[in-house]
Amino acid sequence: MKKITxxxxxxxxGIGALDVVAKNPKKFKxxxxxxxxxxxxxxxxxxxxxxxxxxxATKQAAGELKRLTGNSRTRILYGASGIEEAAASxxxxxxxxxxxxxxxxxxxxxxxxxxxxxxxxHKETLVAAGQIVTRRAKKKKVMILPVDSEHSAIFxxxxxxxxxxxxxxxxxxxxxxxxxxxxAGLKKVxxxxxxxxxxxxxxxxxxxDSASLMNKGLEVIExxxxxxxxxxxxxxxxxxxxxxxxxxxxxxxSVLAQLGIAxxxxxxxxxxxxxxxxxxxxxxxxxxxxxxxxxxxxDLRRFPCLELAFEAGRRGGAVPAVMNAANEIAVGAFxxxxxxxxxLPDIIARVMSRCPAVKNPSLADVLAADGEARRQANQAIxxxxxx
Amino acid sequence: MKKITxxxxxxxxGIGALDVVAKNPKKFKxxxxxxxxxxxxxxxxxxxxxxxxxxxATKQAAGELKRLTGNSRTRILYGASGIEEAAASxxxxxxxxxxxxxxxxxxxxxxxxxxxxxxxxHKETLVAAGQIVTRRAKKKKVMILPVDSEHSAIFxxxxxxxxxxxxxxxxxxxxxxxxxxxxAGLKKVxxxxxxxxxxxxxxxxxxxDSASLMNKGLEVIExxxxxxxxxxxxxxxxxxxxxxxxxxxxxxxSVLAQLGIAxxxxxxxxxxxxxxxxxxxxxxxxxxxxxxxxxxxxDLRRFPCLELAFEAGRRGGAVPAVMNAANEIAVGAFxxxxxxxxxLPDIIARVMSRCPAVKNPSLADVLAADGEARRQANQAIxxxxxx
Numbered sequence: 001m002k003k004i005t006x007x008x009x010x011x012x013x014g015i016g017a018l019d020v021v022a023k024n025p026k027k028f029k030x031x032x033x034x035x036x037x038x039x040x041x042x043x044x045x046x047x048x049x050x051x052x053x054x055x056x057a058t059k060q061a062a063g064e065l066k067r068l069t070g071n072s073r074t075r076i077l078y079g080a081s082g083i084e085e086a087a088a089s090x091x092x093x094x095x096x097x098x099x100x101x102x103x104x105x106x107x108x109x110x111x112x113x114x115x116x117x118x119x120x121x122h123k124e125t126l127v128a129a130g131q132i133v134t135r136r137a138k139k140k141k142v143m144i145l146p147v148d149s150e151h152s153a154i155f156x157x158x159x160x161x162x163x164x165x166x167x168x169x170x171x172x173x174x175x176x177x178x179x180x181x182x183x184a185g186l187k188k189v190x191x192x193x194x195x196x197x198x199x200x201x202x203x204x205x206x207x208x209d210s211a212s213l214m215n216k217g218l219e220v221i222e223x224x225x226x227x228x229x230x231x232x233x234x235x236x237x238x239x240x241x242x243x244x245x246x247x248x249x250x251x252x253x254s255v256l257a258q259l260g261i262a263x264x265x266x267x268x269x270x271x272x273x274x275x276x277x278x279x280x281x282x283x284x285x286x287x288x289x290x291x292x293x294x295x296x297x298x299d300l301r302r303f304p305c306l307e308l309a310f311e312a313g314r315r316g317g318a319v320p321a322v323m324n325a326a327n328e329i330a331v332g333a334f335x336x337x338x339x340x341x342x343x344l345p346d347i348i349a350r351v352m353s354r355c356p357a358v359k360n361p362s363l364a365d366v367l368a369a370d371g372e373a374r375r376q377a378n379q380a381i382x383x384x385x386x387x
Numbered sequence: 388m389k390k391i392t393x394x395x396x397x398x399x400x401g402i403g404a405l406d407v408v409a410k411n412p413k414k415f416k417x418x419x420x421x422x423x424x425x426x427x428x429x430x431x432x433x434x435x436x437x438x439x440x441x442x443x444a445t446k447q448a449a450g451e452l453k454r455l456t457g458n459s460r461t462r463i464l465y466g467a468s469g470i471e472e473a474a475a476s477x478x479x480x481x482x483x484x485x486x487x488x489x490x491x492x493x494x495x496x497x498x499x500x501x502x503x504x505x506x507x508x509h510k511e512t513l514v515a516a517g518q519i520v521t522r523r524a525k526k527k528k529v530m531i532l533p534v535d536s537e538h539s540a541i542f543x544x545x546x547x548x549x550x551x552x553x554x555x556x557x558x559x560x561x562x563x564x565x566x567x568x569x570x571a572g573l574k575k576v577x578x579x580x581x582x583x584x585x586x587x588x589x590x591x592x593x594x595x596d597s598a599s600l601m602n603k604g605l606e607v608i609e610x611x612x613x614x615x616x617x618x619x620x621x622x623x624x625x626x627x628x629x630x631x632x633x634x635x636x637x638x639x640x641s642v643l644a645q646l647g648i649a650x651x652x653x654x655x656x657x658x659x660x661x662x663x664x665x666x667x668x669x670x671x672x673x674x675x676x677x678x679x680x681x682x683x684x685x686d687l688r689r690f691p692c693l694e695l696a697f698e699a700g701r702r703g704g705a706v707p708a709v710m711n712a713a714n715e716i717a718v719g720a721f722x723x724x725x726x727x728x729x730x731l732p733d734i735i736a737r738v739m740s741r742c743p744a745v746k747n748p749s750l751a752d753v754l755a756a757d758g759e760a761r762r763q764a765n766q767a768i769x770x771x772x773x774x
């Protein structure tokens with residue numbers, strides 16, 4: 001029986017993971033859960049999975065949670081320290097890190113310091129602090145198992161392959177809902193349209209990132225750290241059907257790929273059960289029903305966020321953290337209809353252009369750069385509204 | 388430096404393998420070569436690769452070979468015993484078994500008995516005597532590495548995967564040159580048309596087998612033995628572009644695939660270099676240039692040879708050997724324009740229907756069934772010509 005902590009239990013990945021746990025009660029036991037705002041869902045999860053510990057963002061939320069869970073035996077913590085304590089909970093074998101955004105960084109580091117295997121479902125931790133996180137994981141001999149379907153695909157393709165025989169990684173991208181729009185069409189995109197992803201059901205932030213291709217850019221940087229491969233050896237391929245989740249090319253020209261239906265529970269279950277696999281009741285992939293798979297190169301002119309991410313990855317240091325922070329703020333402003341969809345890359349580029357070059361940044365440097373980038377992004381958004 | 392014996396050196400696989408050797412002179416050394424009829428090519432190869440031993444089919448051919456190679460130091464053998472002696476040549480690390488048809492069986496067994504790693508490029512050995520061959524290989528702790536692109540793909544996908552987590556194998560088939568013909572169209576097919584394979588450059592026999600889908604049927608049975616998977620867990624998928632060489636489905640619905648350009652030297656080099664991979668000067672697969680990949684289920688009504696192979700695989704015993712022998716004779720008759728393309732399955736089915744059920748056949752049983760099937764197939768062809 002594997003003991004699991006879930007950071008970000010009420011998001012789409014957390015809920016998917018709990019579905020996997022519920023269907024495999026002999027294989028998994030939940031020991032800790034954390035959530036940000038959705039206290040009702042967290043209370044429901046506590047009643048069902050009876051974790052030893054639960055943590056939420058604020059003291060007020062913790063009070064509400066206590067009221068909702070009544071006389072449950074779950075110990076309730078709150079605040080950054082509470083979430084980090086839950087992340088390091090000594091009873092867990094594996095910590096699923098699924099807190100959206102850069103907020104996941106510190107709890108993930110706390111879990112690594114506590115020697116837990118990490119199932120990493122949010123990319124911002126590696127984007128912002130890939131070098132720091134992978135170095136600490138190596139020191140603590142902690143394995144980081146990817147949960148993103150693309151990275152899970154690459155991880156699966158590479159198992160059994162010699163690292164020195166790898167030529168390049170190829171991340172596939174659905175292209176999102178706007179891939180066939182012209183530049184003029186992109187200017188008129190609404191929030192509702194951006195939230196209608198053609199293939200994957202996901203949270204709001206990541207769905208907008210998918211539409212702008214920034215999500216793929218974040219994944220490129222994540223892959224760079226997860227698999228210790230230089231950015232120059234990572235490519236992106238548009239594949240609207242999202243059946244091929246990603247590929248690796250070996251030095252002999254042989255290409256290995258992982259394919260599947262678009263259900264995140266497969267990658268979640270893979271990471272939780274690793275090195276085992278578990279059967280599920282999901283429909284099997286039927287390629288003869290899919291019929292046709294398409295592939296084309298990404299259009300960086302219409303989707304400059306992807307190019308910005310490659311640039312951030314090449315520049316390194318704190319630049320990816322800055323790009324990620326600016327993107328979080330810009331996506332938030334877009335969701336609040338303060339800026340247009342096409343303004344996203346402009347704001348991010350503006351903030352990135354002011355980012356100082358910091359080589360081998362410390363965690364404090366990264367967090368400072370992240371904070372400064374958020375301030376600048378907000379400023380840029382205000383200027384844009386006024387202009 | 389790996390020392391290599393090539394059985395069937397003058398066929399398309401043999402020539403491809405020698406191209407790999409020639410380009411990697413520090414990695415490989417040829418120690419023995421065998422060929423059937425093409426003495427001129429064998430003489431040329433002896434001059435270039437200077438093997439210790441060479442063997443050909445007849446005493447007459449050996450005389451001709453001696454004349455052509457002049458004062459080379461290569462020892463020249465002939466006949467079945469000569470070819471088997473070359474196959475067991477003590478200096479080899481690995482034996483590439485690429486003799487077309489059931490004639491490859493005994494030399495391959497000789498190489499296994501001598502404890503050589505086998506790179507298996509002809510499928511008939513496993514089709515005719517899969518149980519015997521895999522049992523002997525296991526006893527001798529000999530590894531059988533597939534060279535067929537489909538089986539190489541499956542082998543690569545399965546490395547690093549736990550065998551008990553495998554659900555099924557999916558072999559892709561280009562469908563051959565006639566896949567879009569109607570039944571009426573198939574009746575008019577000429578030999579020249581059958582030899583024009585849309586994707587792969589191969590020998591005549593295998594090219595006709597590709598057109599009838601018997602090649603895929605033989606591969607199903609080969610896969611059954613190579614990977615020790617029941618026939619019921621092996622599927623075939625038509626994939627005209629031949630970019631996805633084959634796939635495996637794991638119990639969690641995750642599908643792993645190997646892709647590449649249609650050049651047999653990649654699978655040949657993979658088997659020879661295993662567990663390494665070697666760089667080559669072949670063009671890389673560019674999926675964005677391929678653009679589109681199609682998949683559909685095979686039409687067993689128009690291509691009954693595939694159904695016959697599944698039936699032979701299910702019936703087991705000597706039935707696959709009988710089917711294979713009848714197919715070899717029938718394809719020979721088609722190439723000599725004695726029968727039509729659509730007569731192939733009729734002749735094979737007729738011979739199979741008369742095949743006695745032999746459980747756990749010995750090698751002698753298999754060879755006797757093979758001989759009897761050839762006799763019956765020739766008889767069926769004569770009857771057909773008369774009728």
